Amino acid sequence: MDTFLEARGLKKRFGAIEAVAGVDLVVARGEVVGFLGPNGAGKTTTMRMVTGFLEPDAGTVRVHGHDLAADPLHAKAAIGYLPEGAPVWPDMRVRDFLRFVAEIRGLCGAERDERLEEVVHLVHLKPVLGQTLETLSKGFRRRVGLAQALVHDPPVLILDEPTDGLDPNQKFEVRELIRRMGEEKAIVLSTHILEEVEAVCTRAVIVNRGRVVFDGTPAELEAKAPADVTRNRLDHVFRQLTTSEVEAA
Amino acid sequence: MRAVRILARREFAAYFATPLAAVFLVIFLFLAGLFTFEFGGLFERGQADLRPFFQFHPWLYLFLVPAIAMRLWAEERRLGTIELLMTLPVRLRDLVLGKFLAAWAFCGLALLCTTPIWATVAWLGDPDHGVIVASYLGSFLMAGAFLAIGSFVSALTKNQVIAFIVGVLVCFVFLFLGYPVFLDFLSGWAPRFLVETVASWSFLTHFQALSRGVLDLRDVLFFLSTIVVFLAMNGLVIDWKKAA
Numbered sequence: 001m002d003t004f005l006e007a008r009g010l011k012k013r014f015g016a017i018e019a020v021a022g023v024d025l026v027v028a029r030g031e032v033v034g035f036l037g038p039n040g041a042g043k044t045t046t047m048r049m050v051t052g053f054l055e056p057d058a059g060t061v062r063v064h065g066h067d068l069a070a071d072p073l074h075a076k077a078a079i080g081y082l083p084e085g086a087p088v089w090p091d092m093r094v095r096d097f098l099r100f101v102a103e104i105r106g107l108c109g110a111e112r113d114e115r116l117e118e119v120v121h122l123v124h125l126k127p128v129l130g131q132t133l134e135t136l137s138k139g140f141r142r143r144v145g146l147a148q149a150l151v152h153d154p155p156v157l158i159l160d161e162p163t164d165g166l167d168p169n170q171k172f173e174v175r176e177l178i179r180r181m182g183e184e185k186a187i188v189l190s191t192h193i194l195e196e197v198e199a200v201c202t203r204a205v206i207v208n209r210g211r212v213v214f215d216g217t218p219a220e221l222e223a224k225a226p227a228d229v230t231r232n233r234l235d236h237v238f239r240q241l242t243t244s245e246v247e248a249a
Numbered sequence: 250m251r252a253v254r255i256l257a258r259r260e261f262a263a264y265f266a267t268p269l270a271a272v273f274l275v276i277f278l279f280l281a282g283l284f285t286f287e288f289g290g291l292f293e294r295g296q297a298d299l300r301p302f303f304q305f306h307p308w309l310y311l312f313l314v315p316a317i318a319m320r321l322w323a324e325e326r327r328l329g330t331i332e333l334l335m336t337l338p339v340r341l342r343d344l345v346l347g348k349f350l351a352a353w354a355f356c357g358l359a360l361l362c363t364t365p366i367w368a369t370v371a372w373l374g375d376p377d378h379g380v381i382v383a384s385y386l387g388s389f390l391m392a393g394a395f396l397a398i399g400s401f402v403s404a405l406t407k408n409q410v411i412a413f414i415v416g417v418l419v420c421f422v423f424l425f426l427g428y429p430v431f432l433d434f435l436s437g438w439a440p441r442f443l444v445e446t447v448a449s450w451s452f453l454t455h456f457q458a459l460s461r462g463v464l465d466l467r468d469v470l471f472f473l474s475t476i477v478v479f480l481a482m483n484g485l486v487i488d489w490k491k492a493a
Contacts, residue, residue, distance in 0.1 A: 087333060089330055104255045
């Protein structure tokens with residue numbers, strides 16, 4: 001199995017709060033991992049460490065064979081990243097923004113134009129190319145964020161809530177896109193929507209209070225629910241996994 | 250270098266994506282003109298030189314340059330776009346340099362817009378062009394030093410207003426380090442060499458030397474090394490926040 005992303009023993013503390021307390025995240029090519037957990041569980045912090053935005057207090061990250069700490073440029077080049085909330089420069093036009101990302105990631109000339117055309121086609125951005133980013137709806141903005149992450153065709157994709165703010169049709173399309181890309185890439189996506197895990201993910205990783213509390217297939221996750229629960233079985237397991245510790249404390 | 254160029258180009262274009270560039274250039278030119286003709290008495294002096302024009306530059310820069318610099322990093326942090334920048338396969342050094350060079354080029358553009366004043370003097374009389382060129386160079390270098398300070402301060406906060414106020418304050422200190430206000434404070438207790446070292450950091454002293462037309466390499470190096478030191482500290486702050 002080609003391991004594209006290998007994060008081991010990640011830890012991060014903000015003052016008195018231990019945001020991430022030893023998370024392993026190993027993803028192979030062909031896997032789409034749903035990264036789940038309640039708000040504040042450490043999902044975003046983990047993703048920020050994996051992408052090199054935050055430095056972990058402890059632990060190592062290898063991306064596509066490159067150690068993030070020792071060789072950050074090659075490691076970062078292998079990642080496409082959609083940060084939380086899809087931040088963009090509001091005054092830039094969509095076309096200029098994507099072009100900038102393509103160029104700074106080393107694409108130029110015909111190759112750059114080809115890739116730009118492809119991602120614009122993939123996430124349906126054609127109608128808004130000439131608009132400034134601040135005028136876009138939440139859904140379009142999220143899709144620009146996605147396009148920006150895909151433009152250099154990276155082997156590893158880290159997507160923080162890629163379907164947040166999309167309408168049901170757009171959600172469907174983005175999920176289809178992720179599933180298709182998942183055959184060739186290693187993808188981690190965080191989400192609050194459990195049905196999304198069933199729809200696109202080959203594996204689910206649930207974190208709670210900075211620790212991994214479940215790592216397995218969506219089917220295995222569902223199997224943890226008691227037989228008498230017939231509806232919203234995933235929700236049931238999720239609640240069980242992420243609230244028991246609070247009650248114990 | 251390629252990365253620096255691409256980053257600087259985006260940054261430079263960003264000034265013109267909003268009214269910021271136009272507003273800044275108009276205000277800069279208006280104030281430069283006001284100072285030169287009203288307070289400096291360019292015509293009344295009856296001398297063909299640009300002394301009245303350049304002597305007010307430190308004052309202009311004191312407020313206008315921190316206004317450009319305040320957004321450099323604070324805005325990225327506020328928008329969250331810092332996360333995009335920091336996860337690009339780009340060296341931190343290139344990010345800092347790209348941003349700085351774009352802002353410096355913008356200052357250069359503002360200075361370039363003042364050349365009609367030079368043309369006027371040249372048309373009316375026979376100024377010493379060497380002195381004027383040296384003054385422009387000194388002014389541009391001083392703007393760069395102010396910008397590097399402002400960029401460093403901007404990296405410390407995500408609040409642009411704080412970045413502006415602290416930036417003005419730090420620039421003010423560096424501008425007047427050589428003046429009695431600061432030196433008297435030191436000379437009572439500090440050893441002589443320290444007082445002289447501090448005095449030698451005064452931007453005003455170095456700028457005045459250049460604007461007299463004395464193109465001393467030491468003054469040029471002074472501004473350039475100030476820029477390097479503050480940009481290096483800028484990088485350290487960004488790096489430090491990554492681990493914090």
